[in-house]
Amino acid sequence: MTLSLVSSGEGPALAIRDHLLPLVRERGTLEIQSGTVRLxxxxxxxxxxxxxxxxxxxAEGEASSPGYRHALERQRTRPDLPYGFEVWHAGAKVLSVLWADGGAFEVTHFVRGPWEAEALAL
Structure with missing residues (x-):
């Protein structure tokens, strides 16, 4: 039997991300769209x-084939987590989550507190 250790904060952190993500997409402002990032x-x-x-x-000469891009991704030992989400409340960073299309994710910063209920009420 394989035992997997799961952080107790992952569920609430992802729930907050999933709740706030549509809000920032609907009401947010595009701040950067160049290079490798859209913020x-x-x-x-x-x-x-x-x-x-x-x-x-x-780039000129770069392959646009999805198969080629997926082959490059499979060569990496750790999955790329190209999507990111950060929440700051009252000037303090309280949440940071990275994830990929395939379902891989990493909660890199999560501070528990009353802000969680406030975020879910937005």
């Missing part, structure tokens, strides 16, 4: 919510 942010008095996605125009 959309929602900024209010108490909150800063940032969501970034991979964005790049293919």
């Amino acid at each position: 959309v942010a929602l900024r209010t008095e108490a909150w800063t919510i940032e969501h970034w996605t991979p964005f790049n125009v293919l």
Whole structure:
């Protein structure tokens, strides 16, 4: 039997991300769309919510084939986590999550507190 250790904060962190993601996509402002990143942010008095996605125009001669790109991804030992989400409340970073299309994710920063209920009420 394989035992897998799961952080107790992953579920609530992902629930907050999933709740706030549509909000930042609908009401946020596109701040950067160049190079390798597209950043959309929602900024209010108490909150800063940032969501970034991979964005790049293919370079001349670069293969656009999805099969080619997937083959390159399989060569890496650790999956790329190109999507990101950060939440700042009252000037303090309280949540940071990275993830990929295939379902891989990493909660890199999660501070438990009353802000969680406030975020879910937005």
